[in-house]
Amino acid sequence: MRKIYLLAALLLILGCRDEEVGAELPTNEVSYAVTEISFKPELNASVSDEIVLDYDGMQTFTAAIPYEVSIENLIASITLSSDGGFIQLDGSAFQNEVTAHNFGKEVELEVFNSDQSNSWNYTIRLTYFTGLPILNINTDNIPVDSRDMYVNGTLNLFGGLNYDDIDNSAIQIRGRGNSTWFLHPKKPFQIKFESKTNILGMPEDRKWVLLAEYSDKTMLRNKLTYEMGAMSSLDYTPTGEYIELFLNNTHQGTYLLAQKAEESSNRVQIGDDGYLIEIDQQQRVDPDDVFFTPTIFTQEYNSNVFNIKAPNIGYGSPEFELIENHINNFESVLFGPDFTDPDAGYRAFVDLDSFVDWFLINEIAKTVDAKWYSSIYFTYIPGEKIKMGPLWDFDLSYGNVDYADSQYVDGFWVKDNLWISRMFEDPYFQALVEERFDYYYNSLGYFNQFIDDTSSYLNSAQEFNYGIWQSLGVYVWPNPVYYDTYEEEVTHLKQWLSARLNWLAQEF
Template structure:
């Protein structure tokens, strides 16, 4: 600007000079300066314009007034992290074509690519929806999940400072709330307490839907079961029916096994996020109301996935590590030596020349009824881990016999695995495992197996009825779980095949079990 004024003055001075002087160069320079000044002023004006903020979603709600036929109450979404919106509808809801209220900074909101208007546009939120907030050349994407009450009890867990659960060894502090009826929240339906939580499982821990171990601050009788601090949440990620553990546990309940863990289907909300349908289950432990082996008995697990700090031992024939799970004992202690010596003595009797002698053979140390029923449940289900690999539990009372049980971990059973030929309904599996191969050389054991198989075979109606009742009970939960995890219609390790929707998955499991029962019936009744 100053330069322009100076040049103007110079021009005026020159005009006072001789009229014969050539002023064309000065006039061109003056014109150039005017152009530069205009460009400079445009830049200044542009800088003075307000800079638009980055696009961001501030809130998302579904008001009952905007969704009068679908919502009984307002639903307020929670923005978790910077890209997830969780919405919880506290009643059963199959139709999720809802009108949303968006609070945002930006120019437009798009739902799965279509422009949406706040409190105007109805959109189907049955599956996760991509929400995009745009502002000129910038955009911010969110995923909106709308989950509805399914009729199941709901577990809310909030870790302190929303700390992530990343370990199976280290507990994280948290708050626990269990609501049996989300709609009424009547007296006695709500349990709230402090707790600790960590991961659990082997291959299951590597799956997207994690299983967890819970330790409450004090004993509570969750969902009508005996009070205790120790519980687990089973994710059943690989089991698209979510029925396999429940079906096996039912078979355990009608068997001669002393104890089968109680489990209840629940929905899990972890740090504000819906995590799907779980089974809240009693943790296996020595206890009067769980594995009742007295105050000085033991819970054992044949466990190829033991940890370095576990008290384990091996026997000459079994060769698999036997882990003393409960109570906690030190390697080399009196308790440790008692268990190791007893199991070794029992195995020696099993492999002795007079092992069939009911007084001095294997039956002196090993309980016939539990070994038979544990075998049959695992063989009928063709449980992949039951060949004394892992999750094979035994219990021992001082002064008593070694017993099999409780049963555990059947998500890769009932044809739900694509290796070891365990997707087939034909063929023995557990019968060929160490110890059982020897037991089948005893005519008394074989006779008992045949007798007890007939019992289970005759209870097929009850087993299938239990499966059907569970499937109906889970009909809304299955839809919400699929909304969260999307496992149907796609390959999920270690599934053998893809059966489509939830109903087809359940029907496939039923057909597999029917064929399995028929094949075993022919083997035990005709060929053996």
């Protein structure tokens, strides 16, 4: 019986083998893998030396493309592992070494076999120039040499891999700033579109500022503070993105294109009857500005004014008298005998969360102007409380000033602000500050990573920027220290911030 079973099994195996032998075997599929992509000078007039793309071994080809190359009109040479493949770029047929294509954005490359029954997919990501968006402003060579007079111009933005382009947009441009305008060769600007415009992913608006970041050789201090503000309870903090600026085809270096600190539906929101106030120096206000001088504050700081940035009102108007009276009443209570009373004291006038966060961010950064001098913003909507913010102007912060004690990591600075120092006499306010400080102190690792990531992003840009301005390793007002390399400047910022937070941790 056992022999019969063995014989049957043998016959079954042989039968299966016969079926396999008789079956049609699949043919080997021909591979059409991409082995190389390049841009050759003989095919591209703007290419001086052949550019061969790097391959990550998976599906992405990358390269850095010089500024003089016409990245939006290039003819590629694509080598396949086998002849006969059919190529598409961004879904359109591509004839190798013939078809010009726009490589300014991420390009999807797909290779099909001869009957298009199979395909291989790749991505081409080219970094143009420094990798930052490129802003070209043309004024027909009319110089932009005034903070008061706009010059008409045309703006083109190459957004690169991450942002949308803007083509031939009519704008106006003028200078901006105070010390940054008068003391430094790399000038800051303000631009104004004809209508509200979305740029670099930021909410649409008409006015934008181009911060030169000349005295801040890390070019990080404003951006770092914007990040802190975004983490805070402040209603609004400006944001900005780095760009390469070309003015009348001349490279001006790396700028931070940022939102302007102003009333707007996408910026400081104060409704129909609210106020945006900037504490500033009287010598710096414009002739058309409307301001007032609170009795108590200006007894201490007699050169300061409270400049009404919004709304547009006149002296003696009901709106003017309302805000002037409200601030005077607030100060009278703040410096009155019952100021700590939860209901009748200063707390009835102010949004404590915004005051605490505004103070801590400025004290951490030891912002020289925030003690009393300028760029101190707050809002007031009738029927609501006074709120601090937005944050503004941090290039002379984090130790980057040589004419004040705010350069040192130890010691308080903004705590001596007239309003803040009085609030610290209230144990309730001090307790809020101490509790909230832990939030920022525990974020030091995040801040350091943000500095590392952002400085790495700027690495190529800073080389071109300092190639133009030659400001590394030399004194630039008001640097207390300066270093020969960008990396050393960044390291100093990180060390200063860490030491500053550690000193404050001992106090709070």
